[in-house]
Amino acid sequence: xxxxxxxxxxxxxxxxxxxxxxxxxxxxxxxxxxxxxxxxxxxxxxxxxxxxxxxxxxxxxxxxxxxxxxxxxxxxxxxxxxxxxxxxxxxxxxxxxxxxxxxxxxxxxxxxxxxxxxxxxxxxxxxxxxxxxxxxxxxxxxxxxxxxxxxxxxxxxxxxxxxxxxxxxxxxxxxxxxxxxxxxxxxxxxxxxxxxxxxxxxxxx
Numbered sequence: 647x648x649x650x651x652x653x654x655x656x657x658x659x660x661x662x663x664x665x666x667x668x669x670x671x672x673x674x675x676x677x678x679x680x681x682x683x684x685x686x687x688x689x690x691x692x693x694x695x696x697x698x699x700x701x702x703x704x705x706x707x708x709x710x711x712x713x714x715x716x717x718x719x720x721x722x723x724x725x726x727x728x729x730x731x732x733x734x735x736x737x738x739x740x741x742x743x744x745x746x747x748x749x750x751x752x753x754x755x756x757x758x759x760x761x762x763x764x765x766x767x768x769x770x771x772x773x774x775x776x777x778x779x780x781x782x783x784x785x786x787x788x789x790x791x792x793x794x795x796x797x798x799x800x801x802x803x804x805x806x807x808x809x810x811x812x813x814x815x816x817x818x819x820x821x822x823x824x825x826x827x828x829x830x831x832x833x834x835x836x837x838x839x840x841x842x843x844x845x846x847x848x849x850x851x
Contacts, residue, residue, distance in 0.1 A: 648712040648713060648716065649712060651686060651716055652712055652715050652716050652719065654682075655682075655683075655686055655716060655719040655720055655723070656719055658679065658682065658683075658719075658723060659719050659722060659723045659726070662679070662723060662726060662727065663723075663726055665730065666727065666730055666731075666741065666744065671740045671741070671744060673743070673744070673747055676744050676747060676748075677747070677751065680724075680727075680748075680751075680752045683720045683721075683723050683724050684720070684724075684752075684755065684756075684759070686716050686717065686719070686720035687717055687720040687721055687724070687759060688759065689713070689716065689717070691713045691714070691717075692713070695708060695711050695713050695714065695771070696766075696770040696771050696772070697770070697771060698769070698770060698771050699771060700816070700817040700818065702818050702821050702822065705771075705774075705818055708771055708773065709773045709774060709775070711773075714772075714773035714776065715773075717773065717776050718773055718775045718776055718779070721763075721776055721779040721780065721783070722775075722779055724756055724779075724783070725779050725782055725783055725786070727748065728748075728753075728756075728783060728786050729786070731744055731745040731748050732745070732786060732789035732790060749790060749792065749793070753790065753793055754793075754796065756783060757783070757784065757787065757793060757796060757797065759780075760780040760781075760783045760784050761780075761784070761800070761803075763776060763777060763780040764777065764780055764781070764784075764807075764808045768807070768811065777812070778847055781808075781812070781847040781848055781850075781851055782847050784797055784804070784851060785847060785850050785851050804851060808848070808851070809848045809849075809851050812848035813848060813849070
């Protein structure tokens with residue numbers, strides 16, 4: 647069942663990655679797309695896949711687990727939707743209408759979930775790309791004054807509770823650097839290492 651859900655979400659992500667496809671520019675279909683993405687993103691994960699660990703091998707396996715892969719596709723899709731709907735002076739007329747629907751009906755829930763993900767990551771394992779996307783979503787609220795106002799109510803948490811811990815080197819980072827310093831250093835600049843990607847976005851946040 648999880649593999650089937652991943653295939654469906656991967657298809658929806660690919661169909662809407664570069665541009666929201668015509669099918670989902672209809673308000674009813676767009677709301678359905680949001681509902682599917684939110685359902686996958688909030689699906690409960692068995693405790694065995696959220697147990698904190700410092701083992702590089704276990705972290706790599708957990709990041710590729712079907713439960714976390716589903717959440718990764720869901721939150722990445724939602725982030726891509728935000729990017730497209732918040733483009734200034736570039737949005738097509740039908741996207742402007744969707745932007746209003748998104749802001750009124752879905753954006754607050756997405757921000758709340760992004761903060762819940764960051765809260766969970768403080769005490770549990772959360773796939774690094776999911777954390778990275780949650781940070782990016784919070785960062786993107788600067789394109790919408792109403793959302794930014796909600797986020798800024800938590801400015802102390804953003805700085806001290808979420809951003810600073812993401813800047814620390816983890817045992818996973820140290821192990822990767824020790825094993826292959828050249829590859830790790832390249833990752834610092836290319837952001838191909840997902841934990842480094844989260845750290846970079848945390849600096850922006």
